[in-house]
Amino acid sequence: MKPIHLTIVALIFFICELIASQTFAEKLAEPQLTIQAQGKMLTYPRSSLLSRPDLEKIVLNDIPTYPGKRIEYSAVPLFHLFQGMPIDPEATIQFRCLDGFSAPISSARILEHAPGRSIAYLAIEKENEPWPAVHPEQGPGTAGPFFLIWKNPELSHVGVEEWPFQLEGFEIKGSLRSTFPKIFPPKRYSQSSPEMRGFQIFQRSCFSCHKINGQGLSDFAPDLNLPKSPTEYFTQAALRAYIRNPQSLRQWKNDRMRGFSPEELPDPELADLIRYLEIMAKSRPGQN
Ligand code: HEC
Numbered sequence: 301m302k303p304i305h306l307t308i309v310a311l312i313f314f315i316c317e318l319i320a321s322q323t324f325a326e327k328l329a330e331p332q333l334t335i336q337a338q339g340k341m342l343t344y345p346r347s348s349l350l351s352r353p354d355l356e357k358i359v360l361n362d363i364p365t366y367p368g369k370r371i372e373y374s375a376v377p378l379f380h381l382f383q384g385m386p387i388d389p390e391a392t393i394q395f396r397c398l399d400g401f402s403a404p405i406s407s408a409r410i411l412e413h414a415p416g417r418s419i420a421y422l423a424i425e426k427e428n429e430p431w432p433a434v435h436p437e438q439g440p441g442t443a444g445p446f447f448l449i450w451k452n453p454e455l456s457h458v459g460v461e462e463w464p465f466q467l468e469g470f471e472i473k474g475s476l477r478s479t480f481p482k483i484f485p486p487k488r489y490s491q492s493s494p495e496m497r498g499f500q501i502f503q504r505s506c507f508s509c510h511k512i513n514g515q516g517l518s519d520f521a522p523d524l525n526l527p528k529s530p531t532e533y534f535t536q537a538a539l540r541a542y543i544r545n546p547q548s549l550r551q552w553k554n555d556r557m558r559g560f561s562p563e564e565l566p567d568p569e570l571a572d573l574i575r576y577l578e579i580m581a582k583s584r585p586g587q588n
Contacts, residue, residue: 331445333422334469337385344381346445349424354380358421358451364460365434365443373449375421379411382470387411390475394517395448398466402517403508404476405462410448418456422467423447434465441466459504460564476503482513485576486583498576501569505560512580521557529581531574540570 333349335342349355354376361370387393392404393411410420425431425444433440443465450458473479483502489495502512509521516523524530530539542549545559565573 333381333446333467335381335385335472336469337387337472340385342381342385346424346427349376349422350374350426352376355424356421358423358449360449360453363449363453363463365447365463365465366432369432371431373421373423373447374426375423375449377413378420378422378448379413381422382411382472385472387472388475390477392473392476392479394471394473395464396468396471397464398468401464401520403461403464404473404479404503404517405464406476406503407472409456409462412456416455418450418453418458421449421451423449461505461508480515482515482585483507483511483580485579489579494572494575495579496576497569498572498574501565501573502576505565506573509557513585524577525580525584529577529584531578531581536574539574543570543573 330345330347332343332345334344355374356376357372358375359370359372360366362368387407389408391407393407394402394404396402413419423443424446425442431442431444431447434443435441446467447465448463448467450456450462477484483499485493485495485499506524507516507518509518510516511518511523512525514523514526530542534542538549543560543565544562546555546557547559560570
């Protein structure tokens with residue numbers, strides 16, 4: 301390449317970088333939450349969220365993101381932010397975090413606002429009053445700018461995976477069955493069967509990291525049915541022990557799965573979850 305061409309290439313690079321850093325700086329200046337549905341998008345800049353009349357103060361003690369801490373959040377009921385969006389009762393809502401992490405949550409669950417149930421809120425971090433770091437040993441990153449929290453989390457047994465933080469936005473998708481048909485147990489299982497209960501637990505506790513039959517949003521962890529299911533290569537006892545405490549079976553410095561205690565996942569629920577994994581292994585596509 302002639303030197304003049306190199307200069308032009310360098311110049312283009314320089315300009316691109318300048319543009320990228322500028323938009324980045326703008327983003328940093330005013331975080332905003334987006335809510336998307338087919339053909340429709342709502343945008344909520346932080347300042348507008350903080351000046352809403354429905355802003356509340358919610359005090360939470362000892363939640364999974366901030367164990368042992370008592371924090372007062374400024375928060376807006378999440379279902380208020382979805383008003384005016386077309387949402388089918390079967391729809392799933394995917395949240396997206398700043399680091400690209402994305403997972404589905406049931407719309408019925410996060411838009412719930414009946415009395416006697418946990419209610420999801422969007423907590424908004426104020427620029428001059430940052431929350432504590434989530435992993436102080438890894439850096440100063442907080443749960444902000446936006447954090448999904450729950451008022452009275454005990455009422456609907458909100459799980460550890462249901463507190464997504466560093467949120468960027470939500471996207472309304474079709475029904476879970478239309479988006480991920482291959483994670484469903486065969487149709488012969490009724491809603492109240494152990495297999496279907498196990499499937500609900502899988503969605504709540506495992507689906508944010510693990511795929512089934514290649515379907516799911518996360519590439520963070522191995523698929524739990526393809527090419528084989530852990531129910532086929534672990535003994536029942538080893539599988540239970542692994543889910544309770546992965547590091548009790550094997551250890552390495554990069555392991556990223558934490559254990560599920562009996563308080564969080566009682567023994568009967570763990571049994572249902574394993575039933576679900578077993579029948580998914582037996583009905584793997586292309587198998588029968
Ligand atoms: C935060 C993400 C995350 C969640 C949530 C999670 N896992 Fe994992 N899981 C992993 C990762 C990552 C691995 C790979 C080993 C490692 O790095 O820890 C793994 C490994 C496994 C393995 C071992 C697979 C193999 O072949 O070695 C099993 C079994 C498993 N997970 C089951 C579950 C079940 C069941 C749940 C729900 C109760 C669950 N996991 C929830 C991240 C997660």
